[in-house]
Amino acid sequence: MDRRQFTVAGLAAGLAAAGTATADAATAAARAGTAFPKGFQWGVATAAHQIEGNNVNSDFWLLEHLKGSPFAEPSGDACDSYHRYPEDIAIVARLGLSTYRYSIEWARIEPEPGLYSQAELDHYKRMADLCRHYGLRPMATFHHFTAPRWLSASGGWHDPATPDRFAAYADRITRSMGDLLDSVCTLNEPNGPVEAYGERLDKPVPGEDLLAMLAAKAAGTTQWSGFGLGDVIKTRDGMIAGHKAARAAIKANRSSLPVGLTLALTELVAGPGGEALRDHIFEEARRPFYAAVKGDDFIGVQTYTRTRLGPDGRLPNIEKTLQMHYEYWPQALEATIREAARESGCPVIVTENGIGTEDDAERIRYTDEALRGLRRCLADGIDVRGYIHWSLMDNFEWLEGYRPKFGLVSVDRKTFRRTLKPSARHLARLARSNGAILG
Ligand code: BGC
Numbered sequence: 001m002d003r004r005q006f007t008v009a010g011l012a013a014g015l016a017a018a019g020t021a022t023a024d025a026a027t028a029a030a031r032a033g034t035a036f037p038k039g040f041q042w043g044v045a046t047a048a049h050q051i052e053g054n055n056v057n058s059d060f061w062l063l064e065h066l067k068g069s070p071f072a073e074p075s076g077d078a079c080d081s082y083h084r085y086p087e088d089i090a091i092v093a094r095l096g097l098s099t100y101r102y103s104i105e106w107a108r109i110e111p112e113p114g115l116y117s118q119a120e121l122d123h124y125k126r127m128a129d130l131c132r133h134y135g136l137r138p139m140a141t142f143h144h145f146t147a148p149r150w151l152s153a154s155g156g157w158h159d160p161a162t163p164d165r166f167a168a169y170a171d172r173i174t175r176s177m178g179d180l181l182d183s184v185c186t187l188n189e190p191n192g193p194v195e196a197y198g199e200r201l202d203k204p205v206p207g208e209d210l211l212a213m214l215a216a217k218a219a220g221t222t223q224w225s226g227f228g229l230g231d232v233i234k235t236r237d238g239m240i241a242g243h244k245a246a247r248a249a250i251k252a253n254r255s256s257l258p259v260g261l262t263l264a265l266t267e268l269v270a271g272p273g274g275e276a277l278r279d280h281i282f283e284e285a286r287r288p289f290y291a292a293v294k295g296d297d298f299i300g301v302q303t304y305t306r307t308r309l310g311p312d313g314r315l316p317n318i319e320k321t322l323q324m325h326y327e328y329w330p331q332a333l334e335a336t337i338r339e340a341a342r343e344s345g346c347p348v349i350v351t352e353n354g355i356g357t358e359d360d361a362e363r364i365r366y367t368d369e370a371l372r373g374l375r376r377c378l379a380d381g382i383d384v385r386g387y388i389h390w391s392l393m394d395n396f397e398w399l400e401g402y403r404p405k406f407g408l409v410s411v412d413r414k415t416f417r418r419t420l421k422p423s424a425r426h427l428a429r430l431a432r433s434n435g436a437i438l439g
Contacts, residue, residue: 041386042431043099072401157238262300300351334373
Protein backbone atom coordinates (compact mmCIF):
# COMPACT_ATOMS: atom_id res chain seq x y z
CA MET A 1 0.00 0.00 0.00
CA ASP A 2 1.37 3.36 -1.02
CA ARG A 3 0.99 5.44 2.14
CA ARG A 4 2.48 8.69 0.82
CA GLN A 5 0.22 11.69 1.19
CA PHE A 6 -0.45 13.50 -2.05
CA THR A 7 -2.07 16.69 -3.19
CA VAL A 8 -4.99 17.51 -5.45
CA ALA A 9 -2.62 18.51 -8.24
CA GLY A 10 -1.00 15.07 -8.26
CA LEU A 11 -4.32 13.29 -8.19
CA ALA A 12 -5.17 13.33 -11.89
CA ALA A 13 -1.89 11.65 -12.84
CA GLY A 14 -2.37 8.96 -10.20
CA LEU A 15 -5.89 8.26 -11.35
CA ALA A 16 -4.87 8.07 -14.99
CA ALA A 17 -2.22 5.48 -14.12
CA ALA A 18 -4.80 3.50 -12.20
CA GLY A 19 -7.14 3.62 -15.20
CA THR A 20 -5.94 0.56 -17.13
CA ALA A 21 -5.86 -1.72 -14.11
CA THR A 22 -9.32 -0.50 -13.18
CA ALA A 23 -10.73 -1.25 -16.62
CA ASP A 24 -9.32 -4.80 -16.49
CA ALA A 25 -10.76 -5.36 -13.04
CA ALA A 26 -14.12 -4.02 -14.16
CA THR A 27 -14.25 -6.43 -17.08
CA ALA A 28 -13.31 -9.36 -14.85
CA ALA A 29 -15.88 -8.36 -12.25
CA ALA A 30 -18.61 -7.94 -14.84
CA ARG A 31 -17.83 -11.42 -16.12
CA ALA A 32 -17.98 -12.83 -12.61
CA GLY A 33 -21.25 -10.97 -11.98
CA THR A 34 -19.83 -9.12 -8.99
CA ALA A 35 -20.01 -5.55 -10.28
CA PHE A 36 -22.12 -3.00 -8.44
CA PRO A 37 -25.27 -1.98 -10.32
CA LYS A 38 -25.03 0.62 -13.03
CA GLY A 39 -25.70 4.08 -11.62
CA PHE A 40 -24.65 3.08 -8.09
CA GLN A 41 -23.72 6.30 -6.27
CA TRP A 42 -20.23 6.74 -4.81
CA GLY A 43 -19.84 9.77 -2.63
CA VAL A 44 -18.57 11.56 0.42
CA ALA A 45 -20.42 13.41 3.16
CA THR A 46 -19.85 16.47 5.31
CA ALA A 47 -21.98 18.59 7.65
CA ALA A 48 -22.05 22.39 7.75
CA HIS A 49 -21.17 22.97 11.40
CA GLN A 50 -18.30 20.51 11.24
CA ILE A 51 -16.52 22.15 8.31
CA GLU A 52 -17.83 25.65 7.56
CA GLY A 53 -16.55 27.62 10.54
CA ASN A 54 -17.99 30.51 12.52
CA ASN A 55 -21.50 29.18 12.74
CA VAL A 56 -22.07 31.78 15.40
CA ASN A 57 -25.85 31.87 15.34
CA SER A 58 -26.22 28.16 16.05
CA ASP A 59 -27.13 26.52 19.34
CA PHE A 60 -23.93 24.47 19.29
CA TRP A 61 -21.75 27.56 19.05
CA LEU A 62 -23.42 28.80 22.20
CA LEU A 63 -22.89 25.50 24.01
CA GLU A 64 -19.26 25.26 22.92
CA HIS A 65 -18.52 28.61 24.55
CA LEU A 66 -20.30 28.17 27.86
CA LYS A 67 -18.15 28.06 30.95
CA GLY A 68 -17.65 24.42 31.91
CA SER A 69 -18.68 23.19 28.47
CA PRO A 70 -17.87 19.50 27.94
CA PHE A 71 -16.76 20.24 24.35
CA ALA A 72 -13.05 19.43 24.03
CA GLU A 73 -12.65 22.70 22.08
CA PRO A 74 -14.90 25.12 20.16
CA SER A 75 -15.51 24.68 16.43
CA GLY A 76 -14.05 28.13 15.58
CA ASP A 77 -13.02 28.41 11.92
CA ALA A 78 -13.55 24.66 11.41
CA CYS A 79 -12.15 23.91 7.90
CA ASP A 80 -13.25 27.31 6.57
CA SER A 81 -15.37 25.46 4.07
CA TYR A 82 -17.89 28.29 4.08
CA HIS A 83 -15.34 30.12 1.92
CA ARG A 84 -13.42 27.15 0.52
CA TYR A 85 -16.37 25.08 -0.70
CA PRO A 86 -15.29 25.52 -4.36
CA GLU A 87 -12.02 23.77 -3.56
CA ASP A 88 -13.85 21.04 -1.62
CA ILE A 89 -16.37 20.37 -4.37
CA ALA A 90 -13.54 20.33 -6.91
CA ILE A 91 -11.82 17.61 -4.88
CA VAL A 92 -14.97 15.47 -4.85
CA ALA A 93 -15.28 15.91 -8.61
CA ARG A 94 -11.64 15.14 -9.32
CA LEU A 95 -11.91 11.96 -7.27
CA GLY A 96 -14.45 10.82 -9.82
CA LEU A 97 -17.22 10.40 -7.25
CA SER A 98 -20.82 10.91 -8.24
CA THR A 99 -22.36 12.38 -5.09
CA TYR A 100 -21.56 15.09 -2.58
CA ARG A 101 -23.68 15.04 0.56
CA TYR A 102 -23.45 18.29 2.53
CA SER A 103 -25.77 20.11 4.89
CA ILE A 104 -27.51 23.45 4.80
CA GLU A 105 -27.28 25.45 8.01
CA TRP A 106 -30.66 26.49 9.36
CA ALA A 107 -29.06 29.08 11.66
CA ARG A 108 -27.73 30.92 8.61
CA ILE A 109 -30.87 30.66 6.47
CA GLU A 110 -33.26 31.78 9.24
CA PRO A 111 -31.19 33.81 11.70
CA GLU A 112 -34.30 35.10 13.50
CA PRO A 113 -37.73 33.47 13.52
CA GLY A 114 -39.36 34.13 10.15
CA LEU A 115 -36.43 36.22 8.86
CA TYR A 116 -34.92 34.43 5.88
CA SER A 117 -31.57 35.45 4.45
CA GLN A 118 -31.60 35.62 0.67
CA ALA A 119 -27.81 35.95 0.66
CA GLU A 120 -27.40 32.68 2.54
CA LEU A 121 -29.93 30.90 0.34
CA ASP A 122 -27.86 32.11 -2.61
CA HIS A 123 -24.71 30.78 -0.94
CA TYR A 124 -26.09 27.25 -0.75
CA LYS A 125 -27.56 27.57 -4.21
CA ARG A 126 -24.08 28.32 -5.53
CA MET A 127 -22.87 25.08 -3.90
CA ALA A 128 -25.58 23.05 -5.64
CA ASP A 129 -24.81 24.87 -8.89
CA LEU A 130 -21.14 24.08 -8.64
CA CYS A 131 -21.86 20.40 -8.01
CA ARG A 132 -23.98 20.37 -11.17
CA HIS A 133 -21.23 22.16 -13.06
CA TYR A 134 -18.92 19.23 -12.26
CA GLY A 135 -21.61 16.64 -12.99
CA LEU A 136 -21.92 15.78 -9.29
CA ARG A 137 -25.22 14.87 -7.65
CA PRO A 138 -25.83 17.26 -4.73
CA MET A 139 -27.52 15.58 -1.78
CA ALA A 140 -28.48 18.20 0.81
CA THR A 141 -29.23 17.53 4.45
CA PHE A 142 -31.54 20.19 5.85
CA HIS A 143 -30.78 19.55 9.52
CA HIS A 144 -27.53 17.98 10.69
CA PHE A 145 -27.75 18.30 14.50
CA THR A 146 -27.42 22.09 14.72
CA ALA A 147 -30.27 24.59 14.83
CA PRO A 148 -30.63 28.35 15.26
CA ARG A 149 -30.13 29.50 18.84
CA TRP A 150 -33.60 30.95 18.94
CA LEU A 151 -35.12 27.58 18.06
CA SER A 152 -33.44 25.71 20.89
CA ALA A 153 -34.16 28.57 23.28
CA SER A 154 -37.84 28.19 22.49
CA GLY A 155 -37.79 24.47 23.35
CA GLY A 156 -36.38 23.01 20.13
CA TRP A 157 -38.14 19.80 19.13
CA HIS A 158 -40.23 19.92 22.29
CA ASP A 159 -41.99 23.02 21.02
CA PRO A 160 -45.11 21.94 19.09
CA ALA A 161 -44.45 24.77 16.61
CA THR A 162 -41.07 23.35 15.54
CA PRO A 163 -42.19 20.78 12.92
CA ASP A 164 -44.02 23.53 11.01
CA ARG A 165 -41.08 25.91 11.36
CA PHE A 166 -38.85 23.20 9.95
CA ALA A 167 -41.27 22.66 7.08
CA ALA A 168 -41.31 26.41 6.34
CA TYR A 169 -37.51 26.42 6.22
CA ALA A 170 -37.56 23.32 3.95
CA ASP A 171 -40.07 25.08 1.72
CA ARG A 172 -37.75 28.13 1.37
CA ILE A 173 -34.81 25.97 0.41
CA THR A 174 -36.77 23.92 -2.09
CA ARG A 175 -38.23 27.01 -3.72
CA SER A 176 -34.79 28.53 -3.98
CA MET A 177 -32.70 25.56 -5.20
CA GLY A 178 -34.93 22.46 -5.32
CA ASP A 179 -34.47 22.15 -9.07
CA LEU A 180 -30.70 21.80 -8.58
CA LEU A 181 -30.72 19.26 -5.77
CA ASP A 182 -30.47 15.57 -6.54
CA SER A 183 -31.95 14.39 -3.23
CA VAL A 184 -32.71 15.62 0.28
CA CYS A 185 -32.11 14.15 3.72
CA THR A 186 -34.53 16.02 5.95
CA LEU A 187 -32.96 15.16 9.31
CA ASN A 188 -29.64 13.61 10.21
CA GLU A 189 -29.92 10.75 12.69
CA PRO A 190 -33.06 11.88 14.51
CA ASN A 191 -33.01 8.54 16.34
CA GLY A 192 -29.60 9.41 17.83
CA PRO A 193 -30.80 10.96 21.09
CA VAL A 194 -33.23 8.20 21.97
CA GLU A 195 -30.76 5.55 20.82
CA ALA A 196 -28.08 6.92 23.13
CA TYR A 197 -30.46 6.98 26.05
CA GLY A 198 -31.92 3.64 25.04
CA GLU A 199 -29.83 1.70 27.47
CA ARG A 200 -31.42 3.60 30.33
CA LEU A 201 -34.19 5.79 29.04
CA ASP A 202 -34.58 7.50 32.39
CA LYS A 203 -30.89 8.32 32.94
CA PRO A 204 -29.00 10.65 30.61
CA VAL A 205 -25.42 9.73 29.77
CA PRO A 206 -23.02 11.90 31.83
CA GLY A 207 -21.84 14.30 29.08
CA GLU A 208 -25.39 15.05 28.05
CA ASP A 209 -26.46 15.48 31.65
CA LEU A 210 -23.92 18.27 32.00
CA LEU A 211 -25.00 19.77 28.70
CA ALA A 212 -28.62 19.71 29.82
CA MET A 213 -27.67 21.71 32.91
CA LEU A 214 -25.68 24.22 30.90
CA ALA A 215 -28.39 24.55 28.30
CA ALA A 216 -30.95 25.18 31.01
CA LYS A 217 -28.73 27.87 32.49
CA ALA A 218 -27.96 29.53 29.17
CA ALA A 219 -31.29 29.50 27.48
CA GLY A 220 -33.84 28.25 29.93
CA THR A 221 -34.37 25.09 27.91
CA THR A 222 -33.49 21.49 28.65
CA GLN A 223 -33.92 20.53 25.03
CA TRP A 224 -31.10 21.05 22.60
CA SER A 225 -31.66 20.31 18.97
CA GLY A 226 -28.88 17.88 18.14
CA PHE A 227 -28.55 16.15 21.45
CA GLY A 228 -32.19 15.95 22.33
CA LEU A 229 -31.63 16.49 26.01
CA GLY A 230 -34.29 15.82 28.59
CA ASP A 231 -37.34 13.91 27.43
CA VAL A 232 -35.95 12.07 24.42
CA ILE A 233 -39.25 10.42 23.56
CA LYS A 234 -40.75 13.87 23.10
CA THR A 235 -37.75 14.85 20.99
CA ARG A 236 -38.20 11.72 18.87
CA ASP A 237 -41.86 12.42 18.25
CA GLY A 238 -41.18 16.07 17.42
CA MET A 239 -38.54 15.08 14.89
CA ILE A 240 -40.78 12.49 13.28
CA ALA A 241 -43.45 15.16 12.89
CA GLY A 242 -40.76 17.49 11.49
CA HIS A 243 -39.67 14.94 8.91
CA LYS A 244 -43.22 14.39 7.71
CA ALA A 245 -44.02 18.10 7.54
CA ALA A 246 -40.78 18.88 5.69
CA ARG A 247 -41.28 16.02 3.27
CA ALA A 248 -44.74 17.34 2.41
CA ALA A 249 -43.38 20.88 1.93
CA ILE A 250 -40.59 19.67 -0.35
CA LYS A 251 -42.90 17.46 -2.41
CA ALA A 252 -45.41 20.29 -2.78
CA ASN A 253 -42.70 22.25 -4.60
CA ARG A 254 -41.08 19.48 -6.56
CA SER A 255 -42.72 16.08 -6.27
CA SER A 256 -39.91 14.33 -8.17
CA LEU A 257 -37.18 15.37 -5.72
CA PRO A 258 -36.19 12.23 -3.74
CA VAL A 259 -36.60 12.70 0.02
CA GLY A 260 -35.49 10.52 2.91
CA LEU A 261 -34.07 10.73 6.39
CA THR A 262 -30.96 9.17 7.83
CA LEU A 263 -30.70 6.92 10.87
CA ALA A 264 -27.82 6.27 13.26
CA LEU A 265 -27.60 2.50 13.14
CA THR A 266 -25.18 0.35 15.05
CA GLU A 267 -25.47 -3.40 14.72
CA LEU A 268 -27.40 -4.24 17.89
CA VAL A 269 -26.10 -7.49 19.37
CA ALA A 270 -27.44 -9.20 22.48
CA GLY A 271 -24.87 -10.92 24.67
CA PRO A 272 -26.14 -13.40 27.26
CA GLY A 273 -29.19 -11.87 28.93
CA GLY A 274 -29.07 -8.76 26.74
CA GLU A 275 -32.07 -9.60 24.58
CA ALA A 276 -34.60 -7.48 26.47
CA LEU A 277 -32.42 -4.39 26.31
CA ARG A 278 -31.69 -4.92 22.62
CA ASP A 279 -35.39 -5.22 21.88
CA HIS A 280 -36.16 -2.18 24.03
CA ILE A 281 -33.71 -0.03 22.05
CA PHE A 282 -35.12 -1.30 18.80
CA GLU A 283 -38.71 -0.58 19.85
CA GLU A 284 -38.01 2.94 21.17
CA ALA A 285 -35.27 4.21 18.89
CA ARG A 286 -35.83 2.45 15.57
CA ARG A 287 -39.28 1.01 15.02
CA PRO A 288 -41.06 4.42 15.22
CA PHE A 289 -38.73 5.79 12.54
CA TYR A 290 -39.10 2.78 10.28
CA ALA A 291 -42.86 3.26 10.52
CA ALA A 292 -42.54 6.99 9.78
CA VAL A 293 -40.46 6.60 6.62
CA LYS A 294 -42.76 4.15 4.88
CA GLY A 295 -43.19 5.43 1.33
CA ASP A 296 -40.09 7.65 1.42
CA ASP A 297 -37.85 7.61 -1.63
CA PHE A 298 -34.94 6.14 0.34
CA ILE A 299 -33.64 5.53 3.82
CA GLY A 300 -30.16 6.76 4.74
CA VAL A 301 -28.15 4.17 6.66
CA GLN A 302 -25.33 5.57 8.85
CA THR A 303 -23.18 2.95 10.47
CA TYR A 304 -19.86 2.93 12.26
CA THR A 305 -19.84 0.00 14.69
CA ARG A 306 -21.86 -2.47 16.75
CA THR A 307 -23.42 -2.20 20.20
CA ARG A 308 -23.14 -5.33 22.34
CA LEU A 309 -25.60 -5.44 25.18
CA GLY A 310 -25.83 -7.37 28.42
CA PRO A 311 -28.71 -7.26 30.91
CA ASP A 312 -27.36 -4.06 32.51
CA GLY A 313 -26.17 -2.12 29.50
CA ARG A 314 -23.34 -1.98 27.04
CA LEU A 315 -20.70 -4.72 27.12
CA PRO A 316 -17.01 -3.83 26.68
CA ASN A 317 -15.45 -3.85 23.22
CA ILE A 318 -13.79 -7.06 22.06
CA GLU A 319 -12.09 -5.75 18.95
CA LYS A 320 -9.89 -2.64 18.82
CA THR A 321 -11.34 0.56 20.31
CA LEU A 322 -11.12 3.45 17.85
CA GLN A 323 -10.78 7.20 18.35
CA MET A 324 -14.49 7.74 18.99
CA HIS A 325 -14.52 4.84 21.49
CA TYR A 326 -16.21 2.79 18.78
CA GLU A 327 -15.26 -0.85 18.36
CA TYR A 328 -13.62 -1.73 15.02
CA TRP A 329 -16.50 -3.58 13.38
CA PRO A 330 -16.94 -2.96 9.65
CA GLN A 331 -19.31 -5.94 9.49
CA ALA A 332 -21.95 -3.66 11.02
CA LEU A 333 -22.71 -2.13 7.63
CA GLU A 334 -24.09 -5.34 6.18
CA ALA A 335 -26.22 -6.00 9.25
CA THR A 336 -27.70 -2.50 9.34
CA ILE A 337 -28.41 -2.35 5.60
CA ARG A 338 -30.33 -5.60 5.94
CA GLU A 339 -32.21 -4.28 8.96
CA ALA A 340 -33.11 -0.94 7.38
CA ALA A 341 -34.23 -2.48 4.08
CA ARG A 342 -36.35 -5.10 5.82
CA GLU A 343 -37.94 -2.80 8.38
CA SER A 344 -38.51 0.31 6.26
CA GLY A 345 -39.29 -1.25 2.89
CA CYS A 346 -37.39 1.68 1.32
CA PRO A 347 -34.44 1.62 -1.06
CA VAL A 348 -31.23 2.12 0.92
CA ILE A 349 -28.49 4.67 0.44
CA VAL A 350 -25.54 4.39 2.81
CA THR A 351 -25.32 8.07 3.70
CA GLU A 352 -22.47 7.66 6.21
CA ASN A 353 -19.91 4.99 6.96
CA GLY A 354 -16.36 5.54 8.08
CA ILE A 355 -13.79 5.28 10.82
CA GLY A 356 -12.02 7.69 13.16
CA THR A 357 -8.37 6.74 13.01
CA GLU A 358 -4.89 8.21 12.49
CA ASP A 359 -4.01 5.10 10.53
CA ASP A 360 -5.14 5.64 6.96
CA ALA A 361 -4.35 2.03 5.96
CA GLU A 362 -6.82 0.97 8.63
CA ARG A 363 -9.42 3.28 7.03
CA ILE A 364 -8.89 1.52 3.71
CA ARG A 365 -9.21 -1.94 5.29
CA TYR A 366 -12.36 -0.87 7.14
CA THR A 367 -13.96 0.61 4.02
CA ASP A 368 -13.23 -2.47 1.92
CA GLU A 369 -14.61 -4.80 4.56
CA ALA A 370 -17.76 -2.71 4.93
CA LEU A 371 -18.20 -2.62 1.15
CA ARG A 372 -17.87 -6.40 0.90
CA GLY A 373 -20.85 -6.60 3.24
CA LEU A 374 -22.74 -4.12 1.09
CA ARG A 375 -21.95 -6.23 -1.97
CA ARG A 376 -23.40 -9.32 -0.25
CA CYS A 377 -26.60 -7.33 0.30
CA LEU A 378 -26.69 -6.46 -3.40
CA ALA A 379 -26.11 -10.09 -4.32
CA ASP A 380 -29.14 -10.98 -2.21
CA GLY A 381 -31.23 -8.54 -4.21
CA ILE A 382 -31.44 -5.73 -1.63
CA ASP A 383 -31.96 -2.36 -3.29
CA VAL A 384 -28.87 -0.42 -2.18
CA ARG A 385 -28.31 2.63 -4.32
CA GLY A 386 -25.18 4.23 -3.02
CA TYR A 387 -22.24 4.37 -0.64
CA ILE A 388 -21.37 7.79 0.77
CA HIS A 389 -18.29 7.79 2.95
CA TRP A 390 -17.96 9.85 6.13
CA SER A 391 -16.10 12.05 5.67
CA LEU A 392 -14.55 14.07 2.89
CA MET A 393 -12.17 15.74 5.33
CA ASP A 394 -10.97 15.71 8.92
CA ASN A 395 -13.39 17.95 10.78
CA PHE A 396 -14.97 19.11 14.02
CA GLU A 397 -16.10 15.92 15.71
CA TRP A 398 -18.64 17.54 18.08
CA LEU A 399 -17.80 16.97 21.76
CA GLU A 400 -14.44 15.45 20.82
CA GLY A 401 -13.22 18.48 18.87
CA TYR A 402 -10.64 18.05 16.12
CA ARG A 403 -8.82 15.00 17.52
CA PRO A 404 -10.73 12.18 15.76
CA LYS A 405 -9.76 11.83 12.11
CA PHE A 406 -12.57 10.64 9.87
CA GLY A 407 -11.33 12.35 6.71
CA LEU A 408 -10.13 11.07 3.36
CA VAL A 409 -8.47 14.47 3.19
CA SER A 410 -6.50 16.08 6.00
CA VAL A 411 -6.80 19.78 6.76
CA ASP A 412 -3.98 21.90 8.16
CA ARG A 413 -5.47 23.58 11.22
CA LYS A 414 -3.62 26.85 10.54
CA THR A 415 -3.51 27.22 6.77
CA PHE A 416 -6.61 25.09 5.96
CA ARG A 417 -4.56 23.43 3.24
CA ARG A 418 -6.22 20.23 2.08
CA THR A 419 -4.07 17.14 1.50
CA LEU A 420 -5.48 13.96 0.11
CA LYS A 421 -4.76 10.76 1.99
CA PRO A 422 -4.23 7.41 0.21
CA SER A 423 -7.76 6.42 1.28
CA ALA A 424 -9.13 9.21 -0.95
CA ARG A 425 -7.35 7.74 -3.94
CA HIS A 426 -8.58 4.31 -2.91
CA LEU A 427 -12.23 5.42 -2.83
CA ALA A 428 -11.66 7.13 -6.17
CA ARG A 429 -10.48 3.86 -7.70
CA LEU A 430 -13.42 2.00 -6.21
CA ALA A 431 -15.79 4.57 -7.66
CA ARG A 432 -14.20 4.65 -11.09
CA SER A 433 -14.36 0.86 -11.32
CA ASN A 434 -17.88 0.87 -9.83
CA GLY A 435 -16.66 -1.44 -7.08
CA ALA A 436 -14.97 -3.91 -9.41
CA ILE A 437 -11.54 -3.54 -7.81
CA LEU A 438 -12.90 -4.58 -4.43
CA GLY A 439 -11.21 -7.86 -3.58
C1 BGC B 1 -22.72 12.05 12.46
C2 BGC B 1 -21.52 12.86 12.07
C3 BGC B 1 -20.32 12.44 12.90
C4 BGC B 1 -20.06 10.98 12.66
C5 BGC B 1 -18.82 10.41 13.35
C6 BGC B 1 -22.44 10.60 12.70
O1 BGC B 1 -23.21 10.15 13.73
O2 BGC B 1 -23.76 12.24 11.54
O3 BGC B 1 -21.82 14.21 12.23
O4 BGC B 1 -19.20 13.22 12.65
O5 BGC B 1 -21.17 10.26 13.13
O6 BGC B 1 -18.95 10.38 14.72
